[in-house]
Amino acid sequence: MNQASLSTDIRRDLVALLPRLRRFALTLTGNAPEADALVREVADRAIQKSHHWKGEDRLENWLFSMMRSRADEARKRKRVDPDAADSGNAPGNHNSSNALLSMPEGFASALLLADVEGFTYAEGAAILSIPTDQFVARLCAARLKLSSVGTATSERRA
Amino acid sequence: MGTFKPSPLELQLSAYIDGQANERDRQDVEELLVNDPQARALHDALKHGAETGRRAFEDMLKEPVPLDLVRAIRNAALPRKAIRLPHAPHPTLSFKPSGPQIAATCLVLFLLGGGIGYLVGARPVASETELISATAANGRDWLDDIIAHYRLYARQTDHLAEIPAERPADILEWLTTNTGVGFRIPDLSDSGLTFQGARLFAAGDVPVGQLLYRRTDGDGDGDVVAISFTKTRLEGNRSIEEIRNDTGLVSWVTPLATYMVVGPSSAADLDDIAAKAAGLI
Numbered sequence: 001m002n003q004a005s006l007s008t009d010i011r012r013d014l015v016a017l018l019p020r021l022r023r024f025a026l027t028l029t030g031n032a033p034e035a036d037a038l039v040r041e042v043a044d045r046a047i048q049k050s051h052h053w054k055g056e057d058r059l060e061n062w063l064f065s066m067m068r069s070r071a072d073e074a075r076k077r078k079r080v081d082p083d084a085a086d087s088g089n090a091p092g093n094h095n096s097s098n099a100l101l102s103m104p105e106g107f108a109s110a111l112l113l114a115d116v117e118g119f120t121y122a123e124g125a126a127i128l129s130i131p132t133d134q135f136v137a138r139l140c141a142a143r144l145k146l147s148s149v150g151t152a153t154s155e156r157r158a
Numbered sequence: 159m160g161t162f163k164p165s166p167l168e169l170q171l172s173a174y175i176d177g178q179a180n181e182r183d184r185q186d187v188e189e190l191l192v193n194d195p196q197a198r199a200l201h202d203a204l205k206h207g208a209e210t211g212r213r214a215f216e217d218m219l220k221e222p223v224p225l226d227l228v229r230a231i232r233n234a235a236l237p238r239k240a241i242r243l244p245h246a247p248h249p250t251l252s253f254k255p256s257g258p259q260i261a262a263t264c265l266v267l268f269l270l271g272g273g274i275g276y277l278v279g280a281r282p283v284a285s286e287t288e289l290i291s292a293t294a295a296n297g298r299d300w301l302d303d304i305i306a307h308y309r310l311y312a313r314q315t316d317h318l319a320e321i322p323a324e325r326p327a328d329i330l331e332w333l334t335t336n337t338g339v340g341f342r343i344p345d346l347s348d349s350g351l352t353f354q355g356a357r358l359f360a361a362g363d364v365p366v367g368q369l370l371y372r373r374t375d376g377d378g379d380g381d382v383v384a385i386s387f388t389k390t391r392l393e394g395n396r397s398i399e400e401i402r403n404d405t406g407l408v409s410w411v412t413p414l415a416t417y418m419v420v421g422p423s424s425a426a427d428l429d430d431i432a433a434k435a436a437g438l439i
Contacts, residue, residue: 011234019219019223020219040227049426061404062424065422069424072379144162145207146208146214
């Protein structure tokens, strides 16, 4: 496969993966504008660096790892520059999403990777760059948090 | 940052739901689920939480993707031209033999062929040791060993380097003596990398020197990036850039040694680092 066709392929793959990339980005940023900016940045990077991708693992592993890395960097910038922290922090417009995205940092990502994307504990931990024990704890905590949110909602409705 | 820490029972039940509990834990949990109503309630709560999360995430996929995002990806600029890393020089030979030269070459080849035939006939089977050495010395084994060492040490916090960065003279003497490769310690602070120290190990049966850097600025803070070098040559003397086992690697070859930059697969600037290191090492 030559360079041009490889680039075309990864663009096509990126577009196909776009909804899932946005969803993972949302768990990292907590809001749609920042998630879209993150997806755009990572997609651009993946296209530029597509020669690194040899098709041996799932493309998502590489993209999710890159996305997490960029999100960590952005989070660090925000801590240094408080003005940046105020920008684009609009909450999501879905209640179920809000419950997910308002969980403590890293909980929603662990839940998404394990319960929805089907990554193993070790793969999920590698993507989030944390020890496996910490990944397992975040996953469990996320389930417990969501369980109580679900129960509270049901009780209110009753 | 979340400080909520699940109890051991909660963790055990969560792993059980995922089928990740070991045999002993699984039996314990199943017994608890039969006899302990509180454990049963906790188990149901965890399953309910997982299901709630799954549904919420499925709902997120129903939201329309911004069209400008799709267009931006479809119309993204093609990758820039790959950075050219140094290669071993390819000698250019002009081949215009005269008649007497051809005759002399034929005679030499005849004698050489006869000599090789005699040697093969006298010792037809290669020794087992030679076969093992040939297998171990191929490029793939060497690269896999490099990756394995990187993955082992990159996770060390206290024992990353064998000789710390504060002893550069020791590092230069130790690695040059053992690898036979002269080198300098590149300053990669422009790439957000801080030198941590060095190691010596064997890969593909030959000594390999490794300079270890930690990212202290920019993407992936804390990530370890290593520059390895050895006298071993990669097959075909070519540079490679690829991802193996969640680890990215970029190599280049000079007439004297083979060098390789190794880092996490999420580090998209390994080729830039390799290009800088190639000019500094």
